[in-house]
Amino acid sequence: xxxxxxxxxxALCAVGATAPPATAAxxxxxxxxxxGTFALALGAPASARTTEALxxxxxxxxxxxxxxxxRIKQLRAKGVVVLGYxxxxxxxxxxxxxASARRFAMGPVAGWPRxxxxxxxxxxxxxxxxxxxxxxxxxxxxxxxxxxxxDVGERHPTQAPGAxxxxxxxxxxxHSRPGRYLMAQNAAGVLRPAxxxxxxxxxxxxxxxxxxARASAAADIARMRAAGLLVTVTDYPASLSxxxxxxxxxxxxxxxxxxxxxxxxxxxLPASPPVCPxxx
Numbered sequence: 001x002x003x004x005x006x007x008x009x010x011a012l013c014a015v016g017a018t019a020p021p022a023t024a025a026x027x028x029x030x031x032x033x034x035x036g037t038f039a040l041a042l043g044a045p046a047s048a049r050t051t052e053a054l055x056x057x058x059x060x061x062x063x064x065x066x067x068x069x070x071r072i073k074q075l076r077a078k079g080v081v082v083l084g085y086x087x088x089x090x091x092x093x094x095x096x097x098x099a100s101a102r103r104f105a106m107g108p109v110a111g112w113p114r115x116x117x118x119x120x121x122x123x124x125x126x127x128x129x130x131x132x133x134x135x136x137x138x139x140x141x142x143x144x145x146x147x148x149x150x151d152v153g154e155r156h157p158t159q160a161p162g163a164x165x166x167x168x169x170x171x172x173x174x175h176s177r178p179g180r181y182l183m184a185q186n187a188a189g190v191l192r193p194a195x196x197x198x199x200x201x202x203x204x205x206x207x208x209x210x211x212x213a214r215a216s217a218a219a220d221i222a223r224m225r226a227a228g229l230l231v232t233v234t235d236y237p238a239s240l241s242x243x244x245x246x247x248x249x250x251x252x253x254x255x256x257x258x259x260x261x262x263x264x265x266x267x268x269l270p271a272s273p274p275v276c277p278x279x280x
Contacts, residue, residue: 043267089149121162
């Protein structure tokens with residue numbers, strides 16, 4: 001497994017990324033070494049075999065509550081940076097803080113019957129995230145947080161400023177201790193003004209959809225890389241060993257992102273960690 005350069009996250013040397021600008025996020029530094037790898041493994045089975053497979057990655061995202069503290073400790077002992085998943089833009093009915101968050105719930109999230117969009121523009125909700133939810137996840141031994149569903153600001157534009165404010169406040173929490181990192185997913189239009197508070201960013205599905213959608217994904221990646229962030233990509237091909245998976249990896253590498261493929265339940269891993277080819 002490739003070790004993280006000085007224990008930090010930023011652009012890939014392997015794909016020719018430039019150094020981050022002066023506004024780079026508090027946890028960043030010069031580079032992730034050649035061969036850096038990433039896994040979004042929220043549904044990873046709770047088995048010794050899967051933990052061993054995840055130990056081959058440099059950066060792994062696990063569920064912030066459902067993942068065992070033993071697995072987190074084992075992966076970190078192998079030099080893996082492990083981030084805890086946290087939904088900032090939705091209220092998830094099964095979480096320990098659900099009763100406190102319920103009053104901030106808005107409309108349903110399509111495809112997720114036990115989840116509703118959150119009124120993140122409400123300062124009281126953001127205080128819940130920063131004072132209770134974030135600390136609860138970090139206390140389990142994670143190296144930082146992975147923020148999801150900030151696209152509430154796309155679905156409900158009045159919530160976009162609140163989503164950015166949540167990122168800013170959670171950055172203060174995470175970066176209050178050296179060696180911790182903050183990563184977010186999707187919603188580049190919402191997040192780009194707050195990119196300086198992030199260390200890394202993940203974009204889902206860059207090889208599916210219309211030509212316009214694919215071009216938009218490529219533009220998002222370019223903008224977030226220009227902001228000095230490590231950029232990763234997660235695609236969901238029908239087979240993790242077929243032509244679609246190979247194409248997803250090729251496109252991600254060409255765009256300067258760290259590739260990863262899985263199924264939509266995020267409980268499968270490729271046979272080996274996807275690695276972009278070196279340029280020389």
